[in-house]
Amino acid sequence: MDFKYSQEQTMLKDVVDRFVADNYSAEQRATLANTELGHSDSHWQTFADMGLLALPFAEALGGMEGSAVDVALVMESFGKGLVLEPYIPTVILAGGLISTLGNDQQQASLLGNIMAGKMKAAFGYCEPQSRFNPADVETSASPAGSGYILNGHKSIVWHGPSANKIIVSARTSGTPRSKEGISLFILDPNAEGVTRLNTRTADGQGASDLLLENVQIDADDLLGEEGKAYPAIERALQAAISAVSAEAVGAMEATNEITREYLKIRQQFGTALSNFQSLQHRTAEMYSEVEMSRSMSEALAMRLRDSDNDNNNDSHIGDEDTLPAQTTAATKVRIGKAATFIGENSVQLHGGIGMTNEYVIGHYYKRLMMIDILFGDQDYHSRQYEQLIYG
Amino acid sequence: MELKFSQEDLEFKKEVRQFFENKLPADIKDRCERGLVIPKEMQVRWQKILFDQGWMAPNWPVDEGGTGWSLTQKYIFAQEAAAACAPPPMPFGVNMIGPVLIKYGTEAQQQKHLPNILNSDTWWCQGYSEPGSGSDLASLKTKAVKDGNDYVINGQKIWTSYAQYADMMFCLVRTDPDAKKQEGISFLLIDMNTPGIEVKPIIGLDLNHTLNEVFFTDVRVPIENLVGEENSGWTYAKSLLEHERSFIARVANSKQLLVRLKQIASTQRIGDNLLINNPDFRRKLTAVEIDLMALEYSELRFLAKQMDGGQLGPEPSIMKLEGSQIQQRLKKLLVESLGMYALPFDADARADESDYLAMGPEHAHGILDQHFYGRSATLVGGTSEVQKNVISRLLMKR
Numbered sequence: 001m002d003f004k005y006s007q008e009q010t011m012l013k014d015v016v017d018r019f020v021a022d023n024y025s026a027e028q029r030a031t032l033a034n035t036e037l038g039h040s041d042s043h044w045q046t047f048a049d050m051g052l053l054a055l056p057f058a059e060a061l062g063g064m065e066g067s068a069v070d071v072a073l074v075m076e077s078f079g080k081g082l083v084l085e086p087y088i089p090t091v092i093l094a095g096g097l098i099s100t101l102g103n104d105q106q107q108a109s110l111l112g113n114i115m116a117g118k119m120k121a122a123f124g125y126c127e128p129q130s131r132f133n134p135a136d137v138e139t140s141a142s143p144a145g146s147g148y149i150l151n152g153h154k155s156i157v158w159h160g161p162s163a164n165k166i167i168v169s170a171r172t173s174g175t176p177r178s179k180e181g182i183s184l185f186i187l188d189p190n191a192e193g194v195t196r197l198n199t200r201t202a203d204g205q206g207a208s209d210l211l212l213e214n215v216q217i218d219a220d221d222l223l224g225e226e227g228k229a230y231p232a233i234e235r236a237l238q239a240a241i242s243a244v245s246a247e248a249v250g251a252m253e254a255t256n257e258i259t260r261e262y263l264k265i266r267q268q269f270g271t272a273l274s275n276f277q278s279l280q281h282r283t284a285e286m287y288s289e290v291e292m293s294r295s296m297s298e299a300l301a302m303r304l305r306d307s308d309n310d311n312n313n314d315s316h317i318g319d320e321d322t323l324p325a326q327t328t329a330a331t332k333v334r335i336g337k338a339a340t341f342i343g344e345n346s347v348q349l350h351g352g353i354g355m356t357n358e359y360v361i362g363h364y365y366k367r368l369m370m371i372d373i374l375f376g377d378q379d380y381h382s383r384q385y386e387q388l389i390y391g
Numbered sequence: 392m393e394l395k396f397s398q399e400d401l402e403f404k405k406e407v408r409q410f411f412e413n414k415l416p417a418d419i420k421d422r423c424e425r426g427l428v429i430p431k432e433m434q435v436r437w438q439k440i441l442f443d444q445g446w447m448a449p450n451w452p453v454d455e456g457g458t459g460w461s462l463t464q465k466y467i468f469a470q471e472a473a474a475a476c477a478p479p480p481m482p483f484g485v486n487m488i489g490p491v492l493i494k495y496g497t498e499a500q501q502q503k504h505l506p507n508i509l510n511s512d513t514w515w516c517q518g519y520s521e522p523g524s525g526s527d528l529a530s531l532k533t534k535a536v537k538d539g540n541d542y543v544i545n546g547q548k549i550w551t552s553y554a555q556y557a558d559m560m561f562c563l564v565r566t567d568p569d570a571k572k573q574e575g576i577s578f579l580l581i582d583m584n585t586p587g588i589e590v591k592p593i594i595g596l597d598l599n600h601t602l603n604e605v606f607f608t609d610v611r612v613p614i615e616n617l618v619g620e621e622n623s624g625w626t627y628a629k630s631l632l633e634h635e636r637s638f639i640a641r642v643a644n645s646k647q648l649l650v651r652l653k654q655i656a657s658t659q660r661i662g663d664n665l666l667i668n669n670p671d672f673r674r675k676l677t678a679v680e681i682d683l684m685a686l687e688y689s690e691l692r693f694l695a696k697q698m699d700g701g702q703l704g705p706e707p708s709i710m711k712l713e714g715s716q717i718q719q720r721l722k723k724l725l726v727e728s729l730g731m732y733a734l735p736f737d738a739d740a741r742a743d744e745s746d747y748l749a750m751g752p753e754h755a756h757g758i759l760d761q762h763f764y765g766r767s768a769t770l771v772g773g774t775s776e777v778q779k780n781v782i783s784r785l786l787m788k789r
Contacts, residue, residue: 001463002393003695069392260786280783281776287786288709295688302394330681382677390667 003298009073015050016077019043024081026360032084033204037162039084048117053091056239057099061111067305068239072246072297079250082367084205086120086159092243094121094167096236097184101224106186110165122163124154124187124210125233132376134169134233135179139212141170148172148222150185150193150215158374160208161198163189168210172227179230184223191215203366238328241375242304245297245335248371252290252342255364259283259346262361266351273349282345289338300331329385336372336381343368394691396463404467411475414440424476424651425754426722426761428599431514431556438480438511447509448485455493455501456509462698466638466691473643474650481553483515484508488561491578491631495619500580504559518548518562518581518605519628526777528563529572529625533607535564535579537614542566542579544587544610554590554603557583567622578624580616587611596763598736632772639707639772640714642687648721649680655728655754666728675727679720686713705785708778715768715775722765725758733759 005013023043032040047053056071057063064070071092078087091114098110113119130136139152154168166187174181189196189208193215196208224232260283263274273279307324343365347354354361372378396404419433429437441447449465451457460468472479480486489508492501507513524531533546544564554560560581567575581588587610593602619627656667656676666672693706726733732751736759769775 001395001691001695002699003692004392004699260789264787274787277780280787281779283786284705284709284712284779284782287705287782288713291706291709292682292685292689292713295692296685298392298692299394299688302392306395327684330684333678333681334685382674382681385681386673386677390673 005073009070012070013073013077016052016074017080019046019050020077020081020083024083026363029082029084029363030358038200038204038206039086039162043083044085044120045117047085047087048115052087053095053117054115056091057095057111057115061099061107062115063099063111067308068242068301069298069305071239071243072301075243075246076250076297079247079252079367080254082203082251082363086122086162086206088240088243088247089122089159089163090114090120092240093123093236094163094165096239097123097167097223097232100232100235101184101229105220106223110186119164120159120162121165121167122157122160122208123236124157124160124166124168124208125237126155126157127153128155130155132380133177134237135182135230136177137169137171137182138176139168139170141172141183141185141217143172144216146219148185148217148219150187150212150217152212154210154212157208157210158201159206160189160196160210161206163208165189166208166210167223168212169229169233174227181227182229182233183226184229184233185217186221186223187215187217201370203363203370205370234325237375238304238324241328241332242297242300244371244374245293245300245331248335248339248368249290249294249297251364251367251371252286252293252338255342255346255361255368256283256286256290258361258364259286259349262350262353279349282349286342286345289341293335293338296331296334300327303327323388326385326388329381329388332376332381333378333385336378339368339372396467400463400467403464404471407468407471408475410444410446411471411477414444415475415477416440419478420476422757423478424647425757426648426725426764427757428597428601428760428764429478431553434478434481435511435514437478441480442510447480447511448489450486451489451493455505462694466694469638470643470646473647476647480511481514483517483553483557483561484511484513487517487631488515488559488580491561491618491627494630495578495627497615499615500618504580513558514553514556516551516554516557516560516583518551518560520550521547522549526774528628529576531563531565531576533562533564534568535566535577535612537566538611540614541611542577542614542617544579544581544607544612546607548605548607549603550593551590551603551605552601554583554605555592555600559583560605561618563624563628566624570622573625575622576624576628577621578618578627579612580618581610581612585610585612596766597760599760599764601764638690640686640690640710641718641768642683642690642714645683645714645717645721646687648718648725649683652676652721652725652728655725655752658754659728659730659752661730672724672727675720675724679717679724682713682720683717686710686717689713705782708773708781708785711772712775712778712782718768719765722758722762726762729755729758 051064052074054063055066059065095114098106114121125134127138139154141148141150150170152170157166160166166189167184168187169182169184171181172183193213195211198208201207263279264272266273303324346361347365350361353359419437422429438447446458448456449458449460449468453459485508492504519528521531521533535542535544560583562579562581563576564579565575566577587608589606591604592600593604594600595602657665659666661669693703732755
C-alpha cells in the first residue's frame with residue numbers, strides 16, 4: 001500500500017506543473033478565455049508534443065499506455081491553473097470511446113489525429129430531458145441504405161464548439177431509457193442537417209447544443225456494435241469522473257492557498273483577517289474537505305486502473321466489497337460536496353473582492369461549481385450509489 | 392501508487408478473523424455490539440485473552456511485549472477487531488502510560504508497571520482535566536510540593552474515566568507555580584489506594600457511571616514515582632497524545648456502526664415497507680457512508696505516508712475532526728431508526744435490573760446509551776474547535 005508517484009510519474013507531474021506555472025497565470029488565463037476559441041491551439045500542440053494527448057492509449061495504437069493514475073496527476077496540475085483546453089472531452093471521452101469501440105480503421109485515423117494534436121473531439125450524450133442519465137436517449141438512429149438517419153437533440157456537449165468530430169449517442173432500438181439499444185456515431189458537426197448552437201459555460205469553456213434533423217451517417221461512422229454501446233459509455237464516464245475529480249483536487253488546493261494568503265494580508269479592525277477565529281476555523285474546514293477529496297480521487301484512480309488490469313478486487317484495501325462504479329459515484333458525491341463548500345466559502349472569505357470578475361478567486365469558484373454538476377451532481381450520484389447497493 | 396494487500400497481509404487477516412471468531416466470548420461481543428459500557432470484569436477477561444495470544448500491545452516494542460506488526464497489520468487488526476465487535480483494550484494502561492514509561496520511565500518503574508499493564512492486573516486512569524482546566528489543560532492547578540522523599544499533592548481532577556476501578560493514576564501536577572504554565576508541570580504515578588484520595592462519581596447523560604471527580608488532600612507520593620524530569624511533564628503528556636493518535640478517527644468502529652445500522656434498518660418496518668427503503672432515511676445513510684469511505688481512504692493515505700517515513704502535520708487533527716462527526720452521525724441515525732421507541736430511555740430495563748418492563752424492539756437496547764455517550768467524541772482528546780485551531784495554526788504558517 002502506498003500513495004506515492006513513481007519516478008516517471010513525478011517527472012510527468014513536474015513537466016505539467018511547469019507548463020501550468022508558465023502559461024496559466026490569472027492574467028494569461030483571462031486573456032485566453034476572452035479569445036473567440038476560448039483556449040489555445042498552441043498549448044494544444046504543446047500537449048501533443050509532451051505526449052499528453054497520447055497518454056491513456058495503448059502502445060499498439062501509438063499511445064503511452066498511461067493509467068487512470070497518470071491521467072489524474074495531469075488533471076490535478078491542470079486544475080491548479082484552471083486549464084481551458086478540451087483535454088477530457090477529446091482524450092478521455094471521445095478518445096476513450098474510440099480506443100474501446102473503434103475498428104482498426106477508426107482507431108488509426110481518429111486516434112492518430114487526436115494524439116498528433118490535429119483533431120479535437122467531444123462527446124454528446126446528454127439530452128434536454130435526460131439530465132445526467134446516459135441511458136436516457138431519445139435521439140433516434142434509423143437504418144437508411146447502408147447507413148443511418150439521425151434525429152434528435154443532444155444538449156450541452158462540452159467543448160462542442162471547437163470539436164472537429166463529435167461522438168453522439170442515439171437509439172437504434174429499445175425503449176427511451178433502456179440501456180439496451182444505444183449506439184454511438186462519429187458525427188461531423190458540419191454535416192447537413194446538423195445545427196450546432198454554441199455557447200460559453202460559466203467557467204469560460206465551450207459548449208454546444210446539437211439539433212439533428214435527418215442527418216445522414218455512413219455505416220463507417222458507427223462506433224462499435226449497433227445497440228451495444230452502453231457499457232463503454234459507462235466506462236468512459238467513469239474515467240472522465242476520475243479525471244475531473246483530480247482536476248477538482250488541484251483547483252481546491254489552489255483555492256485554499258489563495259484564500260489563506262489573502263487572509264494573511266488583508267487588514268480589518270487593525271489586524272490581519274487570519275487572526276479571527278471564525279475565519280481560521282473555516283480555513284481548517286476547507287482544508288479538511290480537500291484532504292478527504294484527495295483520498296477519494298486517488299483511491300478511485302487506483303481502483304479504475306486495477307479494474308482495467310484484472311477483475312479480482314479481493315485484495316483491494318478498504319473496498320473489498322465495492323464495485324468500481326460504486327467508488328466512482330461516491331467520489332463524485334464527496335468531491336461535489338467539497339468543491340461546493342470550498343468554492344462558495346472562498347468567495348465569502350475574500351469579501352467584496354471575491355465578487356469581482358477581475359479577481360481570480362471567482363473563476364475557481366465557477367469551475368468548482370461546474371465540476372459539481374458535470375457528469376452528474378451529488379443527488380444523481382447518491383442515487384446511483386444507492387441503486388448499486390439496494391437495486 | 393498501490394492499494395492492495397500483500398499475500399502475507401491477507402494471511403494475517405484470515406488469522407486475526409479466526410482468532411476473534413474463536414476467542415471472543417459471546418456475552419462480551421453482545422454488549423460491545425449494542426454499544427453498551429463494558430463492565431470491568433468483562434473488560435479484564437477479554438484483555439487477558441488478548442494477552443495470552445500475545446496481542447495486547449501492538450504499539451509496544453517487541454522486547455517489551457509488542458507484536459512487531461507493520462502499520463498495515465495494525466490497520467487490519469483494528470478493522471477485524473471492530474468488525475467482530477471486540478472491545479478495544481482500555482487505553483489508559485497499554486496505549487497511554489505504557490509507551491510513556493517505555494520511553495521516559497526508570498528501569499524500576501518499567502519493571503514494576505509494564506508487566507501488570509500487559510496482563511491487565513493493574514487498571515490505570517488518567518489525571519489530566521481539572522474544573523478550571525479543560526481545553527486549556529496547561530493551566531492546571533493541582534499542586535505537588537516536595538517534602539522529604541515525597542511529593543504532597545493537593546487539588547482536584549475531574550472527568551476521570553473509570554477512576555472508580557483504578558489501581559493507579561498517571562497525573563499531571565504543578566511543581567513550579569512561578570514558571571510559565573507549560574513549564575511548571577510534572578508527571579506523577581499515583582497509587583489510588585494512598586490515603587487522602589477520594590473518588591466521587593459523576594453520572595453521565597447515558598445514566599452510566601464512567602466519569603469521576605478525584606480529590607487530593609495531602610496525598611503523599613514517593614519521589615521515585617516521578618516520570619522523567621521535574622517540570623518537564625508537559626513534554627511527556629504531549630508524547631502520550633501522539634501515541635493516542637493512531638486510528639484516532641475510529642474508522643473501523645464506524646464501519647461496524649454502519650453495518651449494524653443497515654441491519655436494523657432492514658428489519659424495521661415503516662408502514663408496508665422497510666426503513667432501509669425510505670428515501671429520506673436512505674439518503675442520510677448514503678451521505679454518511681460516502682463520508683466514511685473518504686475518511687477510510689484518508690486513513691490509509693496517511694498511514695502510507697507514515698510507513699514511508701513522512702511526518703504528519705494537520706492530518707491527525709482532521710482525522711479526529713471528521714471521524715468524530717461521522718461517529719456521531721451514525722449514532723444519531725441509529726436513534727432515528729427507532730422512531731417513537733427512541734423516546735423511552737431506561738437501559739437497565741433490558742438488563743433485568745429495573746422495575747420497568749422492557750419495550751420496543753430488542754435492538755433498541757444500547758442505542759440511546761451509545762448515542763448519549765457518543766456526544767463526547769467531539770470533546771475528548773481535544774474538542775473539534777481545538778482541532779480547528781491546531782489545523783489553521785499549522786496552515787497559516789505555511
